[in-house]
Amino acid sequence: MKQNTKYQYEFPRPALATDCVIFGFDGGELKLLLLEREKEPFKNKWALPGGFVFEDETTEIAAKRILTEKAGVKNMFIEQLYTFSEVDRDPRERIISVAYFALVNKHQYTLMAGRDTVTAEWFELSSLPKLAFDHGKIVKTAIQRLKGKVSYQPIGFELLDEKFTLTQLQSLYEAILETPIDKRNFRKKILGMGFLKALNEKEKNVARKAARYYSFDKKTYKELTQKGFHFEL
Amino acid sequence: MKQNTKYQYEFPRPALATDCVIFGFDGGELKLLLLEREKEPFKNKWALPGGFVFEDETTEIAAKRILTEKAGVKNMFIEQLYTFSEVDRDPRERIISVAYFALVNKHQYTLMAGRDTVTAEWFELSSLPKLAFDHGKIVKTAIQRLKGKVSYQPIGFELLDEKFTLTQLQSLYEAILETPIDKRNFRKKILGMGFLKALNEKEKNVARKAARYYSFDKKTYKELTQKGFHFEL
DNA sequence: TCATTTAAGTGTAAAATATACACTTTGATG
DNA sequence: CATCAAAGTGTATATTTTACACTTAAATGA
Numbered sequence: 007m008k009q010n011t012k013y014q015y016e017f018p019r020p021a022l023a024t025d026c027v028i029f030g031f032d033g034g035e036l037k038l039l040l041l042e043r044e045k046e047p048f049k050n051k052w053a054l055p056g057g058f059v060f061e062d063e064t065t066e067i068a069a070k071r072i073l074t075e076k077a078g079v080k081n082m083f084i085e086q087l088y089t090f091s092e093v094d095r096d097p098r099e100r101i102i103s104v105a106y107f108a109l110v111n112k113h114q115y116t117l118m119a120g121r122d123t124v125t126a127e128w129f130e131l132s133s134l135p136k137l138a139f140d141h142g143k144i145v146k147t148a149i150q151r152l153k154g155k156v157s158y159q160p161i162g163f164e165l166l167d168e169k170f171t172l173t174q175l176q177s178l179y180e181a182i183l184e185t186p187i188d189k190r191n192f193r194k195k196i197l198g199m200g201f202l203k204a205l206n207e208k209e210k211n212v213a214r215k216a217a218r219y220y221s222f223d224k225k226t227y228k229e230l231t232q233k234g235f236h237f238e239l
Numbered sequence: 240m241k242q243n244t245k246y247q248y249e250f251p252r253p254a255l256a257t258d259c260v261i262f263g264f265d266g267g268e269l270k271l272l273l274l275e276r277e278k279e280p281f282k283n284k285w286a287l288p289g290g291f292v293f294e295d296e297t298t299e300i301a302a303k304r305i306l307t308e309k310a311g312v313k314n315m316f317i318e319q320l321y322t323f324s325e326v327d328r329d330p331r332e333r334i335i336s337v338a339y340f341a342l343v344n345k346h347q348y349t350l351m352a353g354r355d356t357v358t359a360e361w362f363e364l365s366s367l368p369k370l371a372f373d374h375g376k377i378v379k380t381a382i383q384r385l386k387g388k389v390s391y392q393p394i395g396f397e398l399l400d401e402k403f404t405l406t407q408l409q410s411l412y413e414a415i416l417e418t419p420i421d422k423r424n425f426r427k428k429i430l431g432m433g434f435l436k437a438l439n440e441k442e443k444n445v446a447r448k449a450a451r452y453y454s455f456d457k458k459t460y461k462e463l464t465q466k467g468f469h470f471e472l
Numbered sequence: 473t474c475a476t477t478t479a480a481g482t483g484t485a486a487a488a489t490a491t492a493c494a495c496t497t498t499g500a501t502g
Numbered sequence: 503c504a505t506c507a508a509a510g511t512g513t514a515t516a517t518t519t520t521a522c523a524c525t526t527a528a529a530t531g532a
Contacts, residue, residue: 011244011247012247012248012249012250012251013247013248013249013250013251013252014244014245014246014247014248015245015246015247015248015252015254016245016246017245017246017254017291017294018245018246018294019246019248019252019253019254019255020252020255020292020294021248021250021252022252022253022255022335058250059253059324061250061251061253061326061333062326063326064324064325064326065322065324065335066324086321086322088319089298089319089322089337091292091297091298091299091337092297093294093295093296093297100294102255102298102337104322104324104335171509172509172510173508173509188491188492188493189509189510189511190492190493190510190511190512191490191491191492193510193511194511194512195490208499209499209509211499211500212499212500212507212508213499213500213501213506213507213508214498214499214500214506214507214508214509215497215498215499215500215507215508215509215510216498216499216500216508216509217508217509217510218509218510404480405480405481406479406480421520421521421522422480422481422482423481423482423483423521423522424519424520424521426481426482427482427483428519441528442480442528443528444528444529445478445479445528445529446477446478446479446528446529446530447477447478447479447480447527447528447529448478448479448480448481448526448527448528448529449479449480449527449528449529450479450480450481451480451481
């Protein structure tokens with residue numbers, strides 16, 4: 007097993023890895039990016055993008071690197087999720103995984119399912135395949151976290167385009183929270199918070215009244231936050 | 240450096256440790272349990288109880304073991320906080336730490352500051368000494384987490400005795416949230432939730448009207464939760 | 473035993489926030 | 503120019519949150 011003896015320690019050490027739960031949204035249901043494994047164990051099973059943490063990287067930097075390398079995702083929102091350390095979570099040897107969750111704009115990159123000739127695919131949350139390792143558990147944790155967080159932190163915007171309509175924003179919240187929201191009340195509330203900038207631009211080529219575009223004004227949001235404002239949906 | 244060659248790996252591996260932020264409360268300000276380091280690095284500096292994770296332990300089990308071994312704390316509430324992986328967070332070598340935070344009842348155990356002849360001491364949050372390693376950062380993270388969590392999860396009870404008065408409970412929330420709370424509104428709200436059991440027992444030997452004791456009824460709380468009830472202070 | 477001290481315990485009115493709900497407008501299409 | 507489809511908009515009611523002060527009870531000591 008241990009062919010190479012370069013690194014020697016007095017006590018056994020688990021390997022350190024990171025796995026990423028990547029959420030995306032394009033209007034319908036919330037989606038998750040999975041890769042098909044090419045090697046054993048769990049060959050041909052779906053799994054989260056993941057990999058080992060290098061000697062000179064924090065886990066967060068490793069997670070970002072892996073996201074770019076394996077899934078072609080760049081400049082995404084990323085946040086540490088949880089560290090999974092069950093002794094037998096990997097059948098090969100002990101590997102602990104510091105999991106992250108990422109929110110990406112599905113339009114901002116097309117599945118460059120080439121890179122490592124890995125097959126990458128978006129799955130709807132309601133129809134996920136059975137996942138390799140303990141990745142099912144990781145995903146469950148990530149969904150919980152996202153649901154909890156989205157109501158008191160404006161992270162939803164990370165999933166949308168720079169410009170979005172209020173209906174798109176509402177659909178996103180409905181998808182994440184899995185509950186219908188009243189249109190008028192939603193608009194009243196979210197606009198009342200004061201960090202959405204109405205743009206002088208509307209949808210084009212829609213066979214109905216065109217909706218106005220808005221953008222999330224980060225600067226204003228920061229200022230509000232510093233004045234004690236607290237986002238809450 | 241590497242005297243012992245028992246464990247050999249193809250790639251370098253950081254050591255895996257865990258550190259615990261232990262909160263306690265006895266009526267005034269929120270307190271934190273620290274140990275004085277006996278060895279270099281940071282000899283004689285204050286630090287969080289911590290240690291390495293064994294081969295057959297999850298990080299949570301390691302955290303509990305260390306809490307018991309080093310701080311004499313048993314059966315405490317514990318929750319994973321965050322994983323700190325800065326490459327140079329330990330001057331000796333790379334050690335990543337899965338940090339936990341614990342809530343303990345200060346009365347339930349007296350500082351058995353013997354065990355390892357380690358000096359353990361409670362510090363008020365407002366007058367913490369400078370800490371070893373990145374423990375200051377860990378503590379800051381833990382305080383944030385506690386503040387955030389206490390409002391939407393009934394974890395405060397872990398810091399109190401089995402029986403407590405409503406005034407004690409209120410003081411605790413005031414200490415954690417660092418804000419005064421209206422007595423009548425607090426009582427109305429917390430009693431209205433329905434999971435506090437009024438006991439047929441009052442304070443004794445107090446030179447004023449004796450306060451009634453209450454206890455947190457876990458069973459009722461669970462039932463309420465399952466019916467969709469959502470704690471929120 | 474009675475006056476004093478101290479915190480416990482209690483209710484209501486006003487303000488703010490959340491909810492429920494339906495019609496008009498606009499742009500594209502045929 | 504009629505039709506279709508979703509955008510956009512306001513109000514009344516219910517609920518929740520807030521602000522606020524006096525009476526009660528237990529011990530202490532004069």
